[in-house]
Amino acid sequence: MTRFQLNLRRGHKFVLSALLFGLSMARIMANVLRIAWAVHNDNARLVIAASIFANAGMLLLFVVNLILLQRVVRAYQPQIGWSKAFGWTFRLLYSGIAASLIMVVVSVVYSYYTLDSHTQSQLRCIRLVTAVYLAVLAFVPIPAVITILLLPRSFPIEHFGRGTMRIKVVLLLFTSVLLSLGACFRAGGAFIQRPTENPGWFNSRAAYYCFNYVIELVVVFTYALSRFDRRFHIPNGSKGPGDYSNGGLGGMSGQQSTDEETLSGDDDGVPSTGQQVPLKNIANKKA
Template sequence: MSSQSAQEGNGGGQPDELPSGPPYVSQFAQHGGIPTVTVDVPICAVLLACFLAGAILNMTIWKRNGRRGHKFHLSAVVFYFCFARMVACILRIVWATRPDNVRISIAAGILFNAGVLILFVTNLIFLQRLIRAHHPRFGWSKTLGWVFYFLYFGIFACFVMVVYAVVSSCFTLDRSMQSKFADIRRTSAIYMAFLASLPLPATLLLLVWPRKNAVDKFGQGSMTAKVVILLITTSLLATGAIFRASIGFMPRPIEDPGWFNHRAAYYLFNYFIELVVVYTLALNRMDKRFYVPDSAKKPGDYSKCATTADRNSLDDEADLNDGKAPTPGEERRLENEWEMSLQREMEHKQAP
């Protein structure tokens, strides 16, 4: 979560005296500073265009797969993330035109906090599928299922607590209450940093842990490629989450911000990292690589439910790991095989 303190959720410059009523203006340096028209508006406009392109790309993939009966709703989830980031950019532009409007800064901070959680959930889902593939019995166990449910609930609970702490802290000047709200935000930020980093050690552990059975393959492409994609996206998201959590323990006065409060760090460790993750997932076709059939409910179902064409495409797309680009003819053949496999899977589901 964002390390913005209760006061950090507020906007405006440093006033000579506190306003007569709430919400109160921040007296601490904010992550990203107070946006300005000359600097932040052009940057946010470029980011807005990039996230718009990412949203269109993921929605196109989702709609195209939907027409084939290929259900991979995580493409739609990433689309909603891009949409949330577009709204956050728009609010920051509005905030730049009204830097003294505290309520706009609060809304911008809340939306900023909410967006990245979607990518955390996406990576956790990928992690769960890899665990089920490498260690089916443990991966499909109720115990591990409840662990992931707890992690998802923790995301929701932390977000609610942070929203409450940020908003409430803007309506009080009591120092003890401000300290309690800051503790809530720091605790939530630490949990989010842990959650963003979790797929990294978990993936490495499942690779070295002795297996009793062969890997229960799913989707297209090699398992190595799936692992590499998850490790890259996790490393990026963890870097941003740890950076935001660290800022919460280094409050600076508004007249003397640290380097971590400046715009360059704000855009680099947040929006730029997220853009790399979005395009890494889309361009590497997560909808094919991380696809699992709906009928998979127990150990061994990933491979059992896969069609012959799916298994053949695993070998065909393994060339991606060797840096070999498929020829146009091979691309068409793989596309036809993929469509045929989906059609056979739909016919199998419709059969009595």
């Protein structure tokens, strides 16, 4: 949150930093509630609240990665990334995340207040559906990035933020692989039911914390230490092809600084030697 506020004072608006702060707060609350539940293990409300915060926190990382994916696609393939179909696709994905959170919260809360086996079975089906959806959602950036890299480009890459586009792609792929691993572990564990007296290795505390909290911790620190608030920043008000370039690299002053020219490179990772031609100017020349 400190980084977000400092950037905001300099006119560098990057809301994703606030989302990671929200994730950190959700994780702190989840662990505090789990500790309280360990002391008062007969209090069902504590475990319900802990489950809600645990599920709500991880969804924020999925949202962050989808937003970063959207920016990378618009930089490499602006005609695809700025199309209405592409925009509506992401709106549906975000809506699915919100719906998944609501379904998980309702099913978790209701499951603690009913003993009917049929109802419990239906609630479990809801949790399985949401677990599979989130696993697919966490995996989406990987094939999407590979696809846009293989597709032929009609226009130059629209560089944005600081650093080379190659580093941005590597960061997105690395975090997506980790989040996919955690989401697939949760989905697989949800499908396999083991008796309480003979739990599987995936039911252990070590597996729970490693595939949930440790993975999320690595992702958050990866973004924080790599200064993704600078690397993935786009100019305010970007609404179409060419806006990333016209706004200037970094988007903090509207002008391209010498440091940003040195850090920003083309798709081969070679530092740029000149200003990139905005797509809108190319379109005007062709017209």
